[in-house]
Amino acid sequence: DAMVIQNPRYQVTQFGKPVTLSCSQTLNHNVMYWYQQKSSQAPKLLFHYYDKDFNNEADTPDNFQSRRPNTSFCFLDIRSPGLGDAAMYLCATSRVGTGNEKLFFGSGTQLSVL
Amino acid sequence: RKEVEQDPGPFNVPEGATVAFNCTYSNSASQSFFWYRQDCRKEPKLLMSVYSSGNEDGRFTAQLNRASQYISLLIRDSKLSDSATYLCVVNLSGNTPLVFGKGTRLSVIA
Numbered sequence: 079d080a081m082v083i084q085n086p087r088y089q090v091t092q093f094g095k096p097v098t099l100s101c102s103q104t105l106n107h108n109v110m111y112w113y114q115q116k117s118s119q120a121p122k123l124l125f126h127y128y129d130k131d132f133n134n135e136a137d138t139p140d141n142f143q144s145r146r147p148n149t150s151f152c153f154l155d156i157r158s159p160g161l162g163d164a165a166m167y168l169c170a171t172s173r174v175g176t177g178n179e180k181l182f183f184g185s186g187t188q189l190s191v192l
Numbered sequence: 193r194k195e196v197e198q199d200p201g202p203f204n205v206p207e208g209a210t211v212a213f214n215c216t217y218s219n220s221a222s223q224s225f226f227w228y229r230q231d232c233r234k235e236p237k238l239l240m241s242v243y244s245s246g247n248e249d250g251r252f253t254a255q256l257n258r259a260s261q262y263i264s265l266l267i268r269d270s271k272l273s274d275s276a277t278y279l280c281v282v283n284l285s286g287n288t289p290l291v292f293g294k295g296t297r298l299s300v301i302a
Binding site: 111118119120121122123126166168175176177178180181183184185186188 | 196200223224226228233234235236237238241279281283286287288289290291292293294295
């Protein structure tokens with residue numbers, strides 16, 4: 079089945095140790111998103127790509143970077159994780175990014191920072 | 193005013209009850225509205241879109257009130273399996289990414 083796949087499902091890292099989360103999609107969607115969701119909070123958009131066009135939210139910390147080497151893959155790099163970065167990280171896609179489309183989410187990566 | 197605002201709940205209701213949630217949004221020009229469902233520690237999944245004329249899908253009814261800038265979700269004959277967090281999602285303007293509310297937590301009790 080076509081889908082959005084995130085790996086790993088659970089990630090544990092140490093304070094200050096770089097970590098990379100991955101996302102792949104078989105939907106051939108143009109747009110890919112990274113959200114951060116903390117407990118009892120709304121998913122917060124970190125950045126998104128329209129194809130290769132990168133869009134960073136104004137309040138996304140510099141500690142967070144992203145790469146999209148091709149249509150199928152997107153990575154979230156956290157350069158120096160702090161305790162406050164522990165959260166669920168959700169990758170999502172949409173077909174063209176018009177704002178009135180369904181979002182397709184991966185199952186998320188739960189990040190713990192020790 | 194927050195962009196998308198929901199009562200966080202929890203709403204604790206018995207099986208078979210009818211329950212309704214509202215969600216207010218800040219931009220009167222918003223065009224697209226959705227309800228997503230999120231189970232604990234899982235990803236959000238689309239429950240239904242909200243159309244101007246209102247729409248129904250089985251036990252679920254969604255409505256839009258543009259004058260007062262809110263959308264609603266009504267669940268009839270609640271089931272235990274309806275227990276989840278319901279996220280209000282709005283396209284606030286143009287071709288911009290969707291904005292999520294914090295969600296309303298529902299617990300249906302036997």
